[in-house]
Amino acid sequence: MLEFIKGIVESLAQFRAVRRAHYYAVRGTLEIFASNRLLATLYATLAFPTFNREQYAVLRGRRDYYRSLSARSRRSAELRRSIHRIEKGLSMRPLRSRFAEGYIADAVEQYRRCLRSGGESEKGPDKQELRWAQDVLRRYFKTVEVTSVTEQAFRTFKRTEQPDSDGDENAPYPAGNRPACPFGHEDFHQLALRRRSIRWFLQEPVPRSLIDKALTSAGLSPTACNRQPYEFMIYDEPELVKRVASVPFGTKGYAQQIPALAVVVGNLDNYASPRDRHAIYIDSSLATMSFLLGLETLGLSSTVINWPDFEPLELRMQRLLGLESSQRVTMLVGFGYPDPEGLVPYSGKKGLEYFRSFNRCRGKLAR
Secondary structure, eight states: OHHHHHHHHHHHHHHHHHHHHHHHHHHHHHHHHTSSHHHHHHHHHHTHHHHHHHHHHHHHHHHHHHHHHHSSSOOOHHHHHHHHHHHHHHTOSSOOSSOOTTTHHHHHHHHHHHHHHTTSSSSSOOHHHHHHHHHHHHHHHHHSOOOHHHHHHHHHHHHHSOTTOSOOTTSOOOGGGSOOOOSOHHHHHHHHHHOOBOOOBOSOOOOHHHHHHHHHHHTTSOOGGGOOOEEEEEEOSHHHHHHHHTSSGGGTTTGGGOOEEEEEEEEGGGOSSGGGTTHHHHHHHHHHHHHHHHHHHTTOEEEEEOOOOOHHHHHHHHHHHTOOTTEEEEEEEEEEOBOTTSOOOOOOOOOGGGTOOSSOOOSOOOO
16 A cells, blocks of 8 residues: 555656656747747747648638639628728718729729629628628719729729619718717626626527627627628537537536537638738627627627637537638637526636726837
């Protein structure tokens, strides 16, 4: 018995020694390779598997983006970007009589292609999106000075536009015409206080009509160039929810009783440049926060499930959901009707002074 206990103690000592060695090895490596960007580049080259999936996804997304420009299928991302650029120009002060001449012909051609594509593609601009593009283009041609460029683009547009209306109500409008805010800050703060990470749910199905209501509000969230480069993949079939919810690390112990699940996926085929690769994470997070708050107003609660960039799980999720190589999971959201008896972690938050600053600038201001 004493020998057995002695063996355990020696094993634990060896384990601690290994952990200490690993700790100092990591510390030493970081001190060296984090000292400047050149060494950091060398480290990234040596540790390529760590970042390879994102690099591959970005390249595949860029390739698919350019492929889509010449394809007959409906192309939404570039049309949305072009129309958003035009409506920003229409909103400027002072309003210029000439702008967007460098890309107005392309914008009209994108609109024409999307309009003509009909049902050739499963995904693409819907009627509401095309109406928005049409109304902004109408406003543009009413506003700008007639030049050889705008006149030619206008002629193409007139041959293409739909005759359903001559209005431009989906073009820029005065800020004072927005819907009135029906509640005050204290009401919103109470909603934020109510929204906690709920992990215990009643075993009741979640009506899809409520899910769609929350997602409709989420879709109003801001995105760069209004591209909306994300999808909410919803799962509400119990066995399928269990399979998908069991993939992440952080669901152990409660995945089996989540009624519904959203896998938030970013689409990198919306971008031509790698500089925009982080937009899918930012834009999908903004939409997800609105989704969470929307669920709360409908009597539902949720928990955000972290999704680290870990290759074995990435590969498993990609195969399970049938994701394209240019698609990246940004997070998961489990949701349903909260169990009133289930405990909620308090999750104390940082004080305001720890995450807020005014006019902070450590460097020299440019003059």
